[in-house]
Amino acid sequence: MTAASDRARETRRRPAMRLSTRIALAVGVLVPLLVIAAGTLVVRWVTADVTHRQDVALRQRADHLAPDARALVRAVENERENAVRARENRLLDGALDLGVRVELPGGPVSAGPQPPAGVPLPDARRRSPVTVRAGGKAWRMVSRPLGATGTLRVFQPTSETDARTALLRRRVFVVAGFAVPVSALAGLAVGSTATRSLRALRRRAAAIEPDDAARPDVHIASGVAEVDDLGRTLAAVLGRYDTQTARTREALETARAFAATVDHELRGPLTGMRTDLDVLATYPELAPAERTEIVTDLAAGQERILSLLASLRALAQGDLADGQAFERVDLGELAHAAARDARTHRPDADLVVSAPKDEVRIDGLGPGLRLLLDNLIGNALVHGRGPDGAVSIRIGVEAGEDGARIRVDDDGPGIPVERRDAVFERFRRGPDSPGAGLGLTLVAQQVALHLGRVTVGTPPTGRGTRVEVVLPLRRPDVEPNRTRGIRHDWLTREPAARTPGG
Structure with a gap:
């Protein structure tokens, strides 16, 4: 048992999942994830925006309280007790809902929500707002130095901002949870619609x-x-x-x-x-x-x-045969080669080839065209003996407007008009023919394969036989695969049902 067959059997056993189900699962997972990702990003943006507005307000309040804090520091340094109490009251009244702490050499003065006294705070020289956490709570804090001996710290609880952020985050997860079944159903509907064409294609293919x-x-x-x-x-x-x-x-x-x-x-x-x-x-x-x-x-x-x-x-x-083996073939070169071989077997025959100097090239089957020429010349050698007993064969190749022409003329007795169509039928032999009666049948077959035509007539001399073949110079574009319209029944069809020349 090969590994490939094992994999194939394992693939057959594996349960298949419909494409619409895959789409529904993908959408049902992807949409909630996108909602969570987008919601998280929105929560971050909202939190950052709220924190920024809080920081701006916190800085403004710190700048507003800084003069009173400095006055308090001066009153403490001058040891004016009444002025110290007045400045403390004024500072604390201006703080409203904020936490205020003024760090003095004698101890801090503080009021409002703020971290316990023992919580370490950042350096007072840092002017940007920072977050201070203690006991599960958090405050935004801004520091302002008050000369060499004092520091003003202003606090604002982040509970409201944290509550809004938590509420927004919960809503994001609620929306994501609600999106799971909705997106899955929507994905199933979309997948079913999208695969409708595939199902129709499958039904047509199965039929x-x-x-x-x-x-x-x-x-x-x-x-x-x-x-x-x-x-x-x-x-x-x-x-x-x-x-x-x-x-x-x-x-x-x-x-x-x-x-x-x-x-x-x-x-x-x-x-x-x-x-x-x-x-x-x-x-x-x-x-x-x-x-x-x-x-x-x-x-x-x-x-x-x-x-x-x-x-x-x-x-x-x-x-x-089919058109996949078609190539460019020079008919003049083929005619000279066929005549040369014929002279080797029949040195007593006179074979003359007339072909232009320019090549006469067509798209065709090289061996098939050579077979066509060999059979035309062989048929003329057998039946083309003239009255004086000599065999004279004239082979002509030329390119015309309607295609390439091949003519083979002899000086024999000729073929009666009523028998000219029958000579292309298989096993149609003359009484003196030593062959099998398939020579001209093979010629007609090759002409049909090349979408040409073949006719039997009389040479201009008025005696003998002329067989003329006309072949297209180019393979027709309407028949790119060379299978449609071409007969492949020369062995199977009865001779009486065949029309010569294809």
């Missing part, structure tokens, strides 16, 4: 049946960009799946047809070869002439079988 030509489109625009992207991607994947399924089905049909055709077409030659072998085995004392005749028949049968197998293999490969 798809293989080989259903009338199935509905899996992608319907929903207005949600992500869902539409997913729908288009799924539609593209299904399209590729359909294409591959069709190609697989075609491949299976081609394989079956190949096997059936081989069985049917080879039975005759093999039966004849078996008969010849039986004759040789039964009559070992045959005359040399008769033995030579039988051996010649055996060799011809073998050549026919080899030719038939090669042609059927090429026909099956053509049925399985």
Whole structure:
């Protein structure tokens, strides 16, 4: 058991959570956290604002009380008891609800709310307000030095500010607690609405049946960009799946047809070869002439079988070909190469290639186009013998307005008009043809694969046969994958149902 299979099985066992539930949980957790974070920030701002206003008022009161405190210090220094009492009363009356403490050499004078006498206080030279804490209480304090011997300290309790801050903080947590169920329900509603398009896409995808030509489109625009992207991607994947399924089905049909055709077409030659072998085995004392005749028949049968197998293999490969292997091919170079190989096998034949100096390039299958030229030239070599017994083949390649043209002319007896369409059917052989009857069928197949056309006519000399092929220079943009509109049934369709030239 591999680790990948273990992980896959563990993934299958893991319970799945709906996207709408995930959204509801995310919103139900995120919203309260945001409320708490925003509320904490607001509480800090409010506390800082209230403290600032309190400090401003505290400074103003300290500045207001400082002259009376200095007068009290001078009265104490001059030891004027009546003046000291008068200054104390005036200072304490001006303090109102604040705590006031004047530190004197003989002891402090204090009144109002303030920390106990034993609580250490900051240095009197610090003029900015500070917080003093003692016994669970807190005061804001401002100090003012009163010369070399005295210090004025003014206190204000922070209880009111602390109470407001605590109340505001409690309200924040109440709002956060209330936001949990509300945001979760809202998230569930939003998640259900947001995933409605996904659920519809899932239902349409689940309803798809293989080989259903009338199935509905899996992608319907929903207005949600992500869902539409997913729908288009799924539609593209299904399209590729359909294409591959069709190609697989075609491949299976081609394989079956190949096997059936081989069985049917080879039975005759093999039966004849078996008969010849039986004759040789039964009559070992045959005359040399008769033995030579039988051996010649055996060799011809073998050549026919080899030719038939090669042609059927090429026909099956053509049925399985697609546009992914298309490339830029120079037809003039292919024509010269095909003629050169033909001269090697038939040195007695006169082959002339006429091609422009400029390259005639098309988008095509290089091996398929070479097969097309080889079969056109081979057909002309077999049937193109002129009245004088010579074989003269003229091969022309040119680029026209409607595409690239390939012409192969010979001086043979020609093909009657009523038989010109039938020559492209498979196994259609002339009485003197040594081949399998698939040469021009392969030509028609390659023309169809390249979305071209092929015609049979007569050369300008008025005698012989001209086979002309016209191929588009560029692969049509409307057929980017080269599968739609192209026939892949040259082995499976009955000959009578085929129209030549694709």
